[in-house]
Amino acid sequence: MKKIALDMDDVIADYVGKAIKTYEEEFDTKVDKSLMDGKKVWQIIPEEHAKVVRSFPYRAGFFRDLAIKPGARETIEELQQKYEVFIVTAAMEFPGSFLDKYEWIKEYLPNFSWRNLVFCGHKHIIDADYLVDDHDKNLNTFTSGEPILFSAPHNTHLDCYRRFDNWQDLHDYFL
C-alpha cells in the first residue's frame, strides 16, 4: 500500500480559522482577509497584537477544539481503504499541544489508529509516497515521495508544487 502523510494544522484541522476568530473576539476587531494573501494573521495586524496572536499555539487547549475541515473525515476514511494514511504534525514545537492533538484525533477521527500518528519536528525524516502540507519548509525537504501543497492563506504565492485547494481536490486526486 502506498503511504500518504497528511499534515494536521490547516490541512485536517482549521488552525487559521480559530486564530482569526480568537483574535477578533479578544481584540473586538475584524481581520481584513483580503490582506492575507501570502501572509499569516500576525503579519497583517498591529504589532502590539501580533505578539498575542503568535502566543496562541502555546495556550493550553488551543488545539483541542479546532474545527475539522469540510470533507476531511469522510475522505480520510475512504483513503484508508486504498492507502496507508499517516497524520504527521510538527507538534514538537508546542509540547503543550501533545495531548490536545492526540485527543482531537480521537474525537474527530475516531477510527484513526495511534499507530499512524506522528509528532515530529523536521519532516524530512518521513518516508511516504506523498506529503500533503501547507508549509513550504516541510515540502521542500521532503524527498521520499511527492510533496503536495494544501492551500492556506499564507501559501497563495507558492507555485512549485501540485496544489489541493480543499478536500474535494485531495479526494479527486487520490480516489
Place this chain on the structure above:
Amino acid sequence: MKKIALDMDDVIADYVGKAIKTYEEEFDTKVDKSLMDGKKVWQIIPEEHAKVVRSFPYRAGFFRDLAIKPGARETIEELQQKYEVFIVTAAMEFPGSFLDKYEWIKEYLPNFSWRNLVFCGHKHIIDADYLVDDHDKNLNTFTSGEPILFSAPHNTHLDCYRRFDNWQDLHDYFL
C-alpha cells in the same frame, strides 16, 4: 549528512532497569535475571504480578526518571558532528508519556533539538539511513536504511540484524 534514528526506551533510556527495580520494590521480591533471555520482565514473574508490571508505562511520570544508558549522552553528542541524529520513540502507545519523554530529553540531552525528536507508532514511516532499536517489530519493517538491534534481555534470541551490545559498540561502528 546521513540520518541515524535512535529508539529511546532500552536504547538511550533504561526502561527495563526501572521496571525491574520498581517491581522488586513494590512486591518486595527479586527478579531472577537468568530467566530473562528472550523475555520481558512480566513474562518471568507470577501472573498476578505481571498485570501490574504491564501497567507501569501507563503511570504518570514513569518515563520521567529513567536512567540514561552509560555512554549515550557523550556518543550522541559526537554523532551529531557527523550525522543527523533523530530520536524516534513509539510514544503514541502511551499518551501519558509525551511530556515525560519530552522533559527527559531536555534534562538528559540538553543540546538535542526538538526538531529531531519523533513520537510515533509504526516506525516504517521513518526515512533514515540507520535505525537502532531493541524491538524486532520495528526493525523488520524498516526498509529505508540499515536496521540495527540494540541488545536488551528480551531480544537475546534474535540473530538476523547487526547487533550493538552497548553504546561502545555503537560508537565504534559509527565513529
